[in-house]
Amino acid sequence: MPSPSIAPGWTETEAAAAQSAPVVMELRGIGKSFVHSGTAASPVLAGVNIVLREGEIVGLLGRSGSGKSTLLRIAAGLAAPSEGQVLYQGQTLNGPTEGLAVVFQTFALYPWLTVLQNVELGLDALSLSAAEARRRALGAIDLIGLDGFQSAFPRELSGGMRQRVGFARALVSDPLLLLMDEPFSALDVLTAETLRTDFLDLWVGRQLPTRSVLLVTHNIEEAVLMCDRILLLSGKPAHVAAEIAIPLPRPRDRLDAACNAITAQIYTTLMARLTAETSTPNHGADTIKPLPNVSVSRLTGFTEVLTASPYGGCAELGTIAASRGLQIKEVFSIAAALHLLEFAELTGGAIKLTAAGRVFADSSVEERKRLFREHLQCFVPFAAHIHQVLKQREDHQAPRERFELELEDHLQPSEAQQTLRTLIGWGRYAELFDYRDDIKSFLLT
Numbered sequence: 001m002p003s004p005s006i007a008p009g010w011t012e013t014e015a016a017a018a019q020s021a022p023v024v025m026e027l028r029g030i031g032k033s034f035v036h037s038g039t040a041a042s043p044v045l046a047g048v049n050i051v052l053r054e055g056e057i058v059g060l061l062g063r064s065g066s067g068k069s070t071l072l073r074i075a076a077g078l079a080a081p082s083e084g085q086v087l088y089q090g091q092t093l094n095g096p097t098e099g100l101a102v103v104f105q106t107f108a109l110y111p112w113l114t115v116l117q118n119v120e121l122g123l124d125a126l127s128l129s130a131a132e133a134r135r136r137a138l139g140a141i142d143l144i145g146l147d148g149f150q151s152a153f154p155r156e157l158s159g160g161m162r163q164r165v166g167f168a169r170a171l172v173s174d175p176l177l178l179l180m181d182e183p184f185s186a187l188d189v190l191t192a193e194t195l196r197t198d199f200l201d202l203w204v205g206r207q208l209p210t211r212s213v214l215l216v217t218h219n220i221e222e223a224v225l226m227c228d229r230i231l232l233l234s235g236k237p238a239h240v241a242a243e244i245a246i247p248l249p250r251p252r253d254r255l256d257a258a259c260n261a262i263t264a265q266i267y268t269t270l271m272a273r274l275t276a277e278t279s280t281p282n283h284g285a286d287t288i289k290p291l292p293n294v295s296v297s298r299l300t301g302f303t304e305v306l307t308a309s310p311y312g313g314c315a316e317l318g319t320i321a322a323s324r325g326l327q328i329k330e331v332f333s334i335a336a337a338l339h340l341l342e343f344a345e346l347t348g349g350a351i352k353l354t355a356a357g358r359v360f361a362d363s364s365v366e367e368r369k370r371l372f373r374e375h376l377q378c379f380v381p382f383a384a385h386i387h388q389v390l391k392q393r394e395d396h397q398a399p400r401e402r403f404e405l406e407l408e409d410h411l412q413p414s415e416a417q418q419t420l421r422t423l424i425g426w427g428r429y430a431e432l433f434d435y436r437d438d439i440k441s442f443l444l445t
Ligand SMILES: Nc1ncnc2c1ncn2[C@@H]1O[C@H](COP(=O)(O)OP(=O)(O)OP(=O)(O)O)[C@@H](O)[C@H]1O
Pocket: 034, 035, 044, 062, 063, 064, 065, 066, 067, 068, 069, 070, 071, 218
């Protein structure tokens, strides 16, 4: 595993202290392949080495399908590795064991059981007396802010409260190591933020018996707010390709300059790797989506409005439309484009800039261009495909018709035309490619 880059602000002594805390779990040379109808599939994970120490929250980031959940299940003893070994408290892990608990993305509650009964399930392996189980479950319910809801059924609870039950069920067993698989990603932005903050308050206030946390997330900003170290899982098969220490004191404020700077730094490091990974674009049918009719200047203008007062990066689309005198349809197209480029998240009728979106809005013209280019290549596979085709051709040119026909295989003709117009605008701005109307051809910039 690469040694962690020590970010500014963390002294060598602090870094050394963190490195010498007792080990809770060690994943050694973990590999995993799945067998599909008798034939071995290509491996998902290979040579994954991770050491989790006391006192730290470690984030695991990676693209969708990179194997994060698979690795977490292996660490939890819920799946066996095909290669390598998991050592928990120095002993080989052979299955679920006391001291390990998992919080899943989807809350996985039993609808016919009350909150209390769902939480008590977390104690099943401990063979406690009924009275002791009840006492501990009520304690966990209280701790996580569910007091008064013990007799409710899951259907009576909001998403945020259901996930609190998920947390209580994991925490009730006093786990030494808590494994969390995108625990906030099924919640709306504000609910996620509240639960995250509550969890961190408990962690920082040492109110949890838990010594170490492994958090799977796809959200870089969340990882920066929560973690002491971030591991990037990437490659095929996936391994730990980068490790970044986050030495910021807690509580962390996403609007704080130091927090933003480190988010931007991590963002750039991770994006560079993710972009490198997508250098062979897959432009299969499922990845060809129509692009909305939105110019880059619209996108940049919108991110600037969103970061400015009174929004601070997050707003209801209806409110923005009303205050800027825009049609709601127009605002939705812009929001959809920002979402597609992963500069924003959309939940219901609200938009929230991602860490990258925030960096994009605050950057200089050149930096903005660079970031836009990375996102365009990474998240719009057809743009990366055009670039690749042009690079491979001797004259670095290709007729418009070629891409038009490819798009029309998957989209309605009018959608294909619109998509091509948007691609030309975005590709030009990103300096990924150019288009000349007189010769109806794309050219490498
Ligand atoms: N039980 C299984 N049988 C066969 N293939 C599987 C199984 N579980 C996972 N996979 C495959 O392993 C790969 C990694 O899946 P995994 O769910 O671990 O990814 P992930 O990083 O958690 O993705 P996401 O971010 O979408 O949650 C995927 O290609 C998936 O199809």
